[in-house]
Amino acid sequence: xxxxxxxxxxxxxxxxxxxxxxxxxxxxxxxxxxxxxxxxxxxxxxxxxxxxxxxxxxxxxxxxxxxxxxxxxxxxxxxxxxxxxxxxxxxxxxxxxxxxxxxxxxxxxxxxxxxxxxxxxxxxxxxxxxxxxxxxxxxxxxxxxxxxxxxxxxxxxxxxxxxxxxxxxxxxxxxxxxxxxxxxxxxxxxxxxxxxxxxxxxxxxxxxxxxxxxxxxxxxxxxxxxxxxxxxxxxxxxxxxxxxxxxxxxxxxxxxxxxxxxxxxxxxxxxxxxxxxxxxxxxxxxxxxxxxxxxxxxxxxxxxxxxxxxxxxxxxxxxxxxxxxxxxxxxxxxxxxxxxxxxxxxxxxxxxxxxxxxxxxxxxxxxxxxxxxxxxxxxx
Amino acid sequence: xxxxxxxxxxxxxxxxxxxxxxxxxxxxxxxxxxxxxxxxxxxxxxxxxxxxxxxxxxxxxxxxxxxxxxxxxxxxxxxxxxxxxxxxxxxxxxxxxxxxxxxxxxxxxxxxxxxxxxxxxxxxxxxxxxxxxxxxxxxxxxxxxxxxxxxxxxxxxxxxxxxxxxxxxxxxxxxxxxxxxxxxxxxxxxxxxxxxxxxxxxxxxxxxxxxxxxxxxxxxxxxxxxxxxxxxxxxxxxxxxxxxxxxxxxxxxxxxxxxxxxxxxxxxxxxxxxxxxxxxxxxxxxxxxxxxxxxxxxxxxxxxxxxxxxxxxxxxxxxxxxxxxxxxxxxxxxxxxxxxxxxxxxxxxxxxxxxxxxxxxxxxxxxxxxxxxxxxxxxx
Numbered sequence: 001x002x003x004x005x006x007x008x009x010x011x012x013x014x015x016x017x018x019x020x021x022x023x024x025x026x027x028x029x030x031x032x033x034x035x036x037x038x039x040x041x042x043x044x045x046x047x048x049x050x051x052x053x054x055x056x057x058x059x060x061x062x063x064x065x066x067x068x069x070x071x072x073x074x075x076x077x078x079x080x081x082x083x084x085x086x087x088x089x090x091x092x093x094x095x096x097x098x099x100x101x102x103x104x105x106x107x108x109x110x111x112x113x114x115x116x117x118x119x120x121x122x123x124x125x126x127x128x129x130x131x132x133x134x135x136x137x138x139x140x141x142x143x144x145x146x147x148x149x150x151x152x153x154x155x156x157x158x159x160x161x162x163x164x165x166x167x168x169x170x171x172x173x174x175x176x177x178x179x180x181x182x183x184x185x186x187x188x189x190x191x192x193x194x195x196x197x198x199x200x201x202x203x204x205x206x207x208x209x210x211x212x213x214x215x216x217x218x219x220x221x222x223x224x225x226x227x228x229x230x231x232x233x234x235x236x237x238x239x240x241x242x243x244x245x246x247x248x249x250x251x252x253x254x255x256x257x258x259x260x261x262x263x264x265x266x267x268x269x270x271x272x273x274x275x276x277x278x279x280x281x282x283x284x285x286x287x288x289x290x291x292x293x294x295x296x297x298x299x300x301x302x303x304x305x306x307x308x309x310x311x312x313x314x315x316x317x318x319x320x321x322x323x324x325x326x327x328x329x330x331x332x333x334x335x336x337x338x339x340x341x342x343x344x345x346x347x348x349x350x351x352x353x354x355x356x357x358x359x360x361x362x363x364x365x366x367x368x369x370x371x372x373x374x375x376x377x378x379x380x
Numbered sequence: 381x382x383x384x385x386x387x388x389x390x391x392x393x394x395x396x397x398x399x400x401x402x403x404x405x406x407x408x409x410x411x412x413x414x415x416x417x418x419x420x421x422x423x424x425x426x427x428x429x430x431x432x433x434x435x436x437x438x439x440x441x442x443x444x445x446x447x448x449x450x451x452x453x454x455x456x457x458x459x460x461x462x463x464x465x466x467x468x469x470x471x472x473x474x475x476x477x478x479x480x481x482x483x484x485x486x487x488x489x490x491x492x493x494x495x496x497x498x499x500x501x502x503x504x505x506x507x508x509x510x511x512x513x514x515x516x517x518x519x520x521x522x523x524x525x526x527x528x529x530x531x532x533x534x535x536x537x538x539x540x541x542x543x544x545x546x547x548x549x550x551x552x553x554x555x556x557x558x559x560x561x562x563x564x565x566x567x568x569x570x571x572x573x574x575x576x577x578x579x580x581x582x583x584x585x586x587x588x589x590x591x592x593x594x595x596x597x598x599x600x601x602x603x604x605x606x607x608x609x610x611x612x613x614x615x616x617x618x619x620x621x622x623x624x625x626x627x628x629x630x631x632x633x634x635x636x637x638x639x640x641x642x643x644x645x646x647x648x649x650x651x652x653x654x655x656x657x658x659x660x661x662x663x664x665x666x667x668x669x670x671x672x673x674x675x676x677x678x679x680x681x682x683x684x685x686x687x688x689x690x691x692x693x694x695x696x697x698x699x700x701x702x703x704x705x706x707x708x709x710x711x712x713x714x715x716x717x718x719x720x721x722x723x724x725x726x727x728x729x730x731x732x733x734x735x736x737x738x739x740x741x742x743x744x745x746x747x748x749x750x751x752x753x754x755x756x757x758x759x760x
Binding site: 037039 | 430459477495633
């Protein structure tokens, strides 16, 4: 390996973003955050690193095995590099902003680092951009978060945005009503995860018909809701179904172009969620673009969602190339400034003796400033 | 300490940025990066963490004692958390963008972490935003970087922007011409750092009058240049003086509002610089807002500058408060959308039964949407 290739080697799952991708990512994040701000979500910015005990408290505990640790030489305590920003925002809401009126709307964007990538997401560093709506248990709050994040993706130009709705407390409510516990509960949960209806029939006892009906109900939101409404659910599960119906109704009214599906038995990735949750997808890529849902934030009802910038960018058509104008050395500064104000990117020549045409080509400018104004340049 | 206060405790030098500061910082970074982009600087985004050996190579070596290390469980090699983005951008220019035509203009913005804060900068995490202009040795390149970063600060509203120019190779050239080496050189260097003219006279031998004249020349650029021009400098130092004169002339023509001073013997903080360098200040704060200068980037002549976002924000008047409009629950979505398009921040009510006036006040909205349009709200 040459010295240069050696210097360029990065750890697996980490990378340099080059032009024009780095600028494109920044512009998409800026645009998403501006949309959130226009809806009254105020930005917070927690540090990249904080004490392990606060970082991995509560919902943060789920990322413990994914968190890099370093010793703080000042306090001699362990610190963690955040693997998820949500628990940090939750911490800010509960502490520094604990006295602010509710509902509290917060937004955030930043980088997270993970010890290992997964098969689905090999990246060990990626950007998150998200929102939290804290202090309201209303279905209108669930709908606001779902609609706004889906709309943000649609506005960016993501094709075929869909949301898969889940009710992670539904199956536990059925298990509780039918006293399904211990190993049976675990094996049933695994069978439900694999949508294995035959195994559910074998293990489910009196609850089997209901659980099989829940598996079969998965699909487009309208049909899924109709099937769920025909079922005799225990009260806690019926309340969740009620909320689901209300959120589907609100989302369909507010954002008719959003495709909604429901998977009543899904709970993977929603281990810390306490109510209606969702995953966002695009037509053109398999990876999830974001996820969100209801949780208990420091004793308060809360809901929120996070977009994963690597997937969002993969789902988008690339950036438009900039209009680059070569400005020869010695051009009065005010001229270049006037063209920049019109939306041009100006690339200044540094050597008065250089041939402007040759320089313009070298610098990838399709236009150059001549003595009579803008001249086209054939890049050849 | 209560549990909540405990959770809120962050390591020294790290902090949560709250509304409206976090949004303000993001908007200033966006605005700076947009300016750089309009001048043809293409953004790159290196990872937060990379192998220690590449991170601390060359100019990066200066931050070694300030760099947090973690073990990479995948490669079993040590990685470092960046304490400075400049060496990373330099690495990208030399490797991944090594075949791109020169001059190469790159920009970057991101967070850096340091093991310990200093007295001047107690923060252990802060944002950098900067530019690199790689592959040109021209004085026009030095002037472009100086003028653009100073102009970026002026555009943001920083009051009384000034640049203190340094020539870190000037004193070494004089030392070489007068064969000043070893301990004498070290003691003289320290005396120059303290502007201790008497000590310079005692130690400097034949070079003493020249070195004392260099100390005395520090001050406004016009006078400093006149005094430097009267000196009989060795050839390498005379070439640096020549460049200084040219850059001062170009900067004065392009940005007359920028105050320029020169300190011919300054070299602290410019250990890796190989030519004209500068530090940016504002009238209203003592800390430096940014610094830059000429260096050898992977064997190429290069110049660049970095702005420190914590100091930049401290020098700026705060953000303007947003125009917040309370929109009661059940308001048709298109109405709220129309107000957002006019620049309003809309805050939606979640509970149809709530009193809109009470809710608007609670949410800090000075306006609410009534049945006949916008109604003022006294926040009281």
